[in-house]
Amino acid sequence: MFRSLRTLYRLSHKRMYESANSIRLLQTQVNRKEIQDDVLKAFASVVGEKNVSTAKAVREHHGKDESYHGIFPPDLVVSPGSTEEVSECAKICYAEGLPIIPFGSGTGLEGGVTGVKGGVTFDLMRMDQIEEVHVEDFDVVVQAGVTRMALNHYLHDTGLWFPVDPGADASLCGMCSTSASGTNAVRYGTMRENVMNLEVVLSDGRVIHTAGEGRRTKKTAAGYNMTNLFVGSEGTLGIITKATIKLYGQPESTISAVCHFPSVKAAVDTTVQTLQCGIPMARIEFLDEVQMMACNKFSHLDYQESPTLFLEFHGSESGVEEQAKAVAEIAEYNEGSGFQWAKEPEVRNKLWKARHDAYYACIALRPGCKASITDVCVPISRLPELITITKEDIQSSSVVGPIVGHVGDGNFHTVLVFDPDNPKEVEEVKGLTDRMAMRALEMHGTCTGEHGIGLGKRHFLEKEIGAVGVQVMKELKAALDPKGIMNPGKIFMD
Amino acid sequence: MTKGHQGHLNGVKMALRILVGCKRVIDYAVKVRVKPDKMGVVTEGVKHSMNPFDEIAVEEAVRMKEKKLASEIIAVSCGPQQCQETLRTALAMGLDRGIHVEISGKDYETLQPFHVSKILAKIAEEEKVDIIFLGKQAIDDDCNQTGQMTAALLDWPQATFASKIEKNNGDLMVTREIDGGLETINVKLPCVITSDLRLNEPRYATLPNIMKAKKKPIAKKSPADLGVDVSPRQEVLSVEDPPVREAGSIVQDVDELVSKLKAAGVV
Numbered sequence: 001m002f003r004s005l006r007t008l009y010r011l012s013h014k015r016m017y018e019s020a021n022s023i024r025l026l027q028t029q030v031n032r033k034e035i036q037d038d039v040l041k042a043f044a045s046v047v048g049e050k051n052v053s054t055a056k057a058v059r060e061h062h063g064k065d066e067s068y069h070g071i072f073p074p075d076l077v078v079s080p081g082s083t084e085e086v087s088e089c090a091k092i093c094y095a096e097g098l099p100i101i102p103f104g105s106g107t108g109l110e111g112g113v114t115g116v117k118g119g120v121t122f123d124l125m126r127m128d129q130i131e132e133v134h135v136e137d138f139d140v141v142v143q144a145g146v147t148r149m150a151l152n153h154y155l156h157d158t159g160l161w162f163p164v165d166p167g168a169d170a171s172l173c174g175m176c177s178t179s180a181s182g183t184n185a186v187r188y189g190t191m192r193e194n195v196m197n198l199e200v201v202l203s204d205g206r207v208i209h210t211a212g213e214g215r216r217t218k219k220t221a222a223g224y225n226m227t228n229l230f231v232g233s234e235g236t237l238g239i240i241t242k243a244t245i246k247l248y249g250q251p252e253s254t255i256s257a258v259c260h261f262p263s264v265k266a267a268v269d270t271t272v273q274t275l276q277c278g279i280p281m282a283r284i285e286f287l288d289e290v291q292m293m294a295c296n297k298f299s300h301l302d303y304q305e306s307p308t309l310f311l312e313f314h315g316s317e318s319g320v321e322e323q324a325k326a327v328a329e330i331a332e333y334n335e336g337s338g339f340q341w342a343k344e345p346e347v348r349n350k351l352w353k354a355r356h357d358a359y360y361a362c363i364a365l366r367p368g369c370k371a372s373i374t375d376v377c378v379p380i381s382r383l384p385e386l387i388t389i390t391k392e393d394i395q396s397s398s399v400v401g402p403i404v405g406h407v408g409d410g411n412f413h414t415v416l417v418f419d420p421d422n423p424k425e426v427e428e429v430k431g432l433t434d435r436m437a438m439r440a441l442e443m444h445g446t447c448t449g450e451h452g453i454g455l456g457k458r459h460f461l462e463k464e465i466g467a468v469g470v471q472v473m474k475e476l477k478a479a480l481d482p483k484g485i486m487n488p489g490k491i492f493m494d
Numbered sequence: 495m496t497k498g499h500q501g502h503l504n505g506v507k508m509a510l511r512i513l514v515g516c517k518r519v520i521d522y523a524v525k526v527r528v529k530p531d532k533m534g535v536v537t538e539g540v541k542h543s544m545n546p547f548d549e550i551a552v553e554e555a556v557r558m559k560e561k562k563l564a565s566e567i568i569a570v571s572c573g574p575q576q577c578q579e580t581l582r583t584a585l586a587m588g589l590d591r592g593i594h595v596e597i598s599g600k601d602y603e604t605l606q607p608f609h610v611s612k613i614l615a616k617i618a619e620e621e622k623v624d625i626i627f628l629g630k631q632a633i634d635d636d637c638n639q640t641g642q643m644t645a646a647l648l649d650w651p652q653a654t655f656a657s658k659i660e661k662n663n664g665d666l667m668v669t670r671e672i673d674g675g676l677e678t679i680n681v682k683l684p685c686v687i688t689s690d691l692r693l694n695e696p697r698y699a700t701l702p703n704i705m706k707a708k709k710k711p712i713a714k715k716s717p718a719d720l721g722v723d724v725s726p727r728q729e730v731l732s733v734e735d736p737p738v739r740e741a742g743s744i745v746q747d748v749d750e751l752v753s754k755l756k757a758a759g760v761v
Binding site: 150153154156157158159160161249250252344345346 | 521523541543544583586694695696697698700701703
């Protein structure tokens with residue numbers, strides 16, 4: 001029977017502040033169910049018929065990301081065009097007990113947007129307006145569908161940019177959700193340090209502004225830091241519909257450089273010493289010899305196939321030259337060789353092409369295979385040891401595993417290319433990734449520096465945070481999402 | 495070129511004066527919408543920026559100045575008051591001064607490459623420039639005519655779709671992108687060059703340079719000052735959206751496919 005929208009609204013206004021018992025409820029309440037016609041009609045009356053889809057192709061497209069996890073389609077995809085529409089759709093889901101999965105650019109690496117429990121995917125890419133740019137205050141307010149590159153293109157004649165660069169052209173609010181980082185983090189920080197305010201729609205449709213509506217200050221001491229509660233929450237606490245983020249001045253001058261080393265230790269030592277000298281590096285990327293070989297092959301380059309650092313310097317004309325010279329000296333001291341550097345954008349892009357195409361170079365090594373990308377992060381001092389043991393582990397297996405790292409942050413990725421139909425390789429990859437994460441945790445590190453927990457790392461969360469910590473996380477989730485409909489199946493083990 | 499003779503080549507001093515055209519167009523990332531009266535597209539409140547090919551021309555001129563091949567580089571833009579923003583961007587990228595030829599209202603709506611080329615030719619003569627640098631085409635009208643017309647009016651050689659520019663004994667050696675590949679020609683000065691995509695990657699305007707640009711002069715002129723008549727030579731009858739894509743249909747087998755293609759007259 002068709003239930004009127006008013007009835008649905010009345011139901012959703014029942015506030016359910018549940019006790020710790022709700023944690024148990026979280027696990028059992030959400031079961032996959034078919035979406036009834038009257039519910040479909042309700043969504044259509046909010047967003048319009050053409051923005052509601054049950055088509056298989058559309059659901060499959062929204063049931064995957066860039067990870068190896070496979071396709072878990074939701075039961076329905078809605079594309080709201082405004083915060084109000086998101087709120088109304090959330091109210092419908094809340095009333096019906098339907099899972100809500102926020103979806104941005106679909107470029108995640110941990111299966112965070114997959115519909116493992118079915119439900120309704122909220123494709124937010126229609127909300128693509130850059131609402132306000134404040135050049136003098138160095139901030140900008142963007143809707144959920146604005147991507148990183150779209151923002152930087154929009155800003156290019158203002159002299160400002162948003163430097164967090166995870167590689168893909170990800171949606172900025174998606175980057176908030178996964179606490180994204182990237183090659184520039186060593187100088188400009190990760191999303192955690194660069195989000196000033198968020199507009200979030202909660203599971204019951206309530207809209208909150210984590211720092212207060214319209215507020216955009218460099219610092220605040222007012223109340224709880226809700227902004228950073230939602231940053232990294234991977235869609236499990238609410239739907240981020242708007243973000244106020246910090247901007248930086250375009251560097252006056254940029255120099256890119258490449259340097260090869262005889263060993264991993266030499267490259268990492270160079271990195272550590274450079275940072276200790278206080279040289280304000282913009283990017284320090286490490287590629288091991290396996291990765292260099294893959295890059296040479298894929299991008300038709302002829303770099304030396306040894307541990308390599310890709311460097312970038314930002315600053316004034318004279319500043320960058322000073323920085324580059326200083327680092328060249330440190331590299332030489334550590335037996336670095338083949339130091340080449342460039343200023344013009346085209347030559348710099350050519351120098352960095354190897355690093356930019358690294359992922360594709362890896363999967364091109366074994367066409368038809370999938371790649372499992374690890375993301376461990378440890379204190380920098382433990383990095384040489386961790387990379388060395390990891391390489392030994394990979395070499396004694398039958399899979400290929402090039403290494404690429406944001407060494408300035410103590411974070412590196414192995415791209416383990418494996419044949420998903422070969423059970424031995426699947427087992428090996430699982431073993432390699434688990435051992436790597438365990439080692440990182442033993443070294444006071446984290447199992448995920450920037451990609452998030454999603455599906456693939458849930459079994460590490462308790463080891464990393466501790467049982468009590470995870471319990472507190474679940475209590476927080478129960479408070480914000482009493483029905484357990486926000487992106488179920490992610491972050492926490494069932 | 496030896497170090498002690500920067501700016502000279504084989505005794506020929508290369509202190510070139512360059513004029514760069516900077517057109518203000520709707521930003522390429524914007525979804526363009528047809529106006530309800532179907533006489534044009536919506537421009538009110540829509541983001542505008544410098545034509546991307548013009549940015550490439552600006553960048554090339556700045557690089558020539560940095561290499562001391564050019565002595566003065568001037569930006570010119572034809573249009574309403576907001577063109578001053580476009581000129582400021584060019585100045586922030588490194589051009590020395592700007593000329594704003596103010597044209598607005600109906601005159602601006604009917605402005606064509608034919609008018610613009612006359613304006614550029616007149617300014618080039620007044621400013622005694624050696625090179626007119628333009629984008630190969632504007633992304634709003636895709637005409638690809640202004641460079642060629644300007645060269646014809648001045649009876650200057652033209653090198654269009656330039657992807658590389660080098661000095662060659664007081665002339666310029668320009669590599670052009672053509673359908674068959676690349677063509678390299680020698681061009682005597684003064685000349686008109688239009689930029690293609692692969693000529694360079696334009697720099698971003700930085701805050702210090704944006705500040706400096708505020709102090710650079712922008713002169714204002716009218717078409718009448720230059721003796722150019724901008725009366726319309728065309729009348730827009732209508733502007734329409736491309737037809738909406740219709741749903742496809744699934745065919746059962748090859749025979750049905752062939753009969754449908756035959757019915758549509760394509761086989």
